[in-house]
Amino acid sequence: MRPRLFTSARLSRRTLLVGCLAVPSSVIQCTRRQPSEQRVADLAIESDGDFLAFRPDELTCASGTLVTLTFHHRGKFLSARHNWVLVLPGQLEAVDKSVEHNEGIIPTDDPRVIAWTPMCDKGGMVMTRFTAPARGDYPFFCSTPGHGECMQGVLHVTA
Amino acid sequence: MNGIHRKGFAALAVLGFTVTFAAQASAQQLKAPDDIKTTLRLLVQVSNDFKRQITNKNFARVPHEFMEYTEAADAVRTAMKGESADLKAKVEPRLKAAVAAYQKVSDMSAKETDVDKLMAEHAKAVTAMNALFDLFPAALRPDPNLPPPGRGRGRG
Numbered sequence: 001m002r003p004r005l006f007t008s009a010r011l012s013r014r015t016l017l018v019g020c021l022a023v024p025s026s027v028i029q030c031t032r033r034q035p036s037e038q039r040v041a042d043l044a045i046e047s048d049g050d051f052l053a054f055r056p057d058e059l060t061c062a063s064g065t066l067v068t069l070t071f072h073h074r075g076k077f078l079s080a081r082h083n084w085v086l087v088l089p090g091q092l093e094a095v096d097k098s099v100e101h102n103e104g105i106i107p108t109d110d111p112r113v114i115a116w117t118p119m120c121d122k123g124g125m126v127m128t129r130f131t132a133p134a135r136g137d138y139p140f141f142c143s144t145p146g147h148g149e150c151m152q153g154v155l156h157v158t159a
Numbered sequence: 160m161n162g163i164h165r166k167g168f169a170a171l172a173v174l175g176f177t178v179t180f181a182a183q184a185s186a187q188q189l190k191a192p193d194d195i196k197t198t199l200r201l202l203v204q205v206s207n208d209f210k211r212q213i214t215n216k217n218f219a220r221v222p223h224e225f226m227e228y229t230e231a232a233d234a235v236r237t238a239m240k241g242e243s244a245d246l247k248a249k250v251e252p253r254l255k256a257a258v259a260a261y262q263k264v265s266d267m268s269a270k271e272t273d274v275d276k277l278m279a280e281h282a283k284a285v286t287a288m289n290a291l292f293d294l295f296p297a298a299l300r301p302d303p304n305l306p307p308p309g310r311g312r313g314r315g
Contacts (some may be wrong), residue, residue, distance in 0.1 A: 021203050029240045050201055050234075077201060078235035100217055112190035146211045150309030 013127035038131070039065045046072040047082050047151075050091070050122075052124060054084075065132045069115070080138035082142045083126065085116040086141075092139040096148035102144035114138065135159045189246075189299075194238035198297045201231040202257070202288055203301040209264060209284075213277045218268045226277035229270070232258050253291040260284035 007096045048055045055074075061067050071084040083104070087095050089113040100108060106116045115130035134157065142151035189195060205228045212220040232254055239247055261284045264277060271277055292300045 048308055051204060051308045077198070077237075078205070078230050079226055100215065101219075108160070145166040145217055146208050146215070146224075149211060152310050154310075 012046045035071050041065045041067050041132075043069045044072070045066055045069065045084060045141075046074045046155075048074070050075040050078045050080070052147050052150040054142075054151060054153045055142075059153065060154065060156040060158060061132045062144065063132050063135050066129065067115075067132050068129050069117070070125060070127045071117050071120060072125045073120040073122050077122075079122065080147070081119040081121055081144055082146070082147065082151070083119045084128070084140055084142045086114040086130070086138055086140045088112050088114065089136060089138060092141055092148065092152060096141060096143060099143050100145045104145050104147075106143055116143070119144070132157050183272055189296075191239035191294075192299055195235070195242075195295065196301075198231065198234040198238045199292060199295065199299060200301045202228070202291075202307065205231050206261070206281075206285060206288060208257055209261065209281055213264075213268070213281060216272070218272060218277075221268035222265050225261055227305055228261045229258060249294050250291065253287070253294060253298070257284065257287040257291050260287040 039062060043059050045059065045060065046055050047053070059069075069084065071082070073082050075082075081104075083106075085095065085106055095106075095110065095112050098110075104119070106113055114133055115128050117126040117128045120126040132155075134158055138155045138157060139152060140155055141148040205224055208227065209221065209224045212218070212224055235254060236248075239250060261291060264280045264284055267280055
C-alpha cells in the first residue's frame with residue numbers, strides 16, 4: 001500500500017507541476033493568438049546572378065503585415081556575399097557608410113534599421129521576419145562594403 | 160549637291176549595316192556568346208568595385224576585390240571552354256595581363272593610401288582589360304559608360 005501511496009503522491013506532485021505550468025502557458029498562448037490574427041505576407045527577392053542588383057528591386061506589402069522575406073543569392077562565379085537590409089527613409093547611405101569598415105555587419109541595436117538578413121554566400125538562401133512599418137517607401141540595400149551604391153531597392157508599404 | 164549628299168548617306172547606311180551585320184555574324188560564330196558577354200560584364204563590375212573601394216578609402220577591401228577579379232577571370236575561361244583554340248590562345252595572355260594589372264593595384268593598396276596614385280594604377284588596369292575586350296565582337300564588349308545594373312546605379 002505504501003508504495004502505491006508514494007506513487008500517487010508523485011503523481012499529484014506531477015499534476016501540481018503541470019498545473020503550475022499550464023497557467024503561464026495559457027497566458028503565452030493568448031499573446032500568441034494576436035500575431036495569428038495579423039495579416040501575413042511572404043516576399044521573395046534574389047540577386048541578379050553575380051551582378052550587384054536585386055531582382056525585383058521593388059516590393060510591396062501592407063502596413064502591419066507580418067512579413068517573411070526570403071533572399072536567394074543567385075551568384076555562380078564570384079565569392080561576394082550579399083544580404084538584404086531594410087532601413088528608414090533617407091537612412092540608406094548613412095547606414096551603409098556606418099558598416100563599411102565592419103564587413104557590412106549590421107549591429108543589432110541600430111534604430112535606423114527595420115529588418116535585415118544575415119550575410120549569404122553564393123547559392124544560399126536567408127530569411128528574416130518583421131512587421132511592416134507605417135505606410136511609406138522604405139529603401140533596402142546590400143550592406144557588403146561597396147554594394148549598397150548599386151544593389152538597392154524600395155519596399156512600398158501601403159495602408 | 161543633293162545627289163552627292165544622297166550618295167553619301169546611302170554609302171554611310173550601307174557601311175553601318177555592314178559593320179552591324181559583321182559584328183552580329185562574328186558573335187554568332189562563338190559557341191557561347193551570352194556566357195562570354197556575361198562574364199566580361201563581371202570583369203567590368205569588379206573593376207568598378209575596385210574603384211569604389213579606392214575612392215571610399217576602404218583599402219582593406221581591395222585585396223578582396225582582386226580575389227573576385229580572379230574569380231571573374233576564371234568565369235571567362237569557363238565561358239570560353241567551347242571556343243576555338245585560336246581564340247583561346249589570343250584571349251589567355253590578355254586575360255593574364257589584365258589579372259596581373261589588377262593584382263598590382265591590390266598589392267599597391269597594402270602600402271599606398273594616396274587615392275590619386277591608386278586610381279592611376281587602376282586606369283592602367285582598365286586599359287589592360289580593354290585590350291582583352293578588343294578580341295571580342297563589339298556586340299559582346301561591355302560598355303564601360305553604362306551604369307551598373309542595380310537601382311542605385313553607383314550613385315554617380
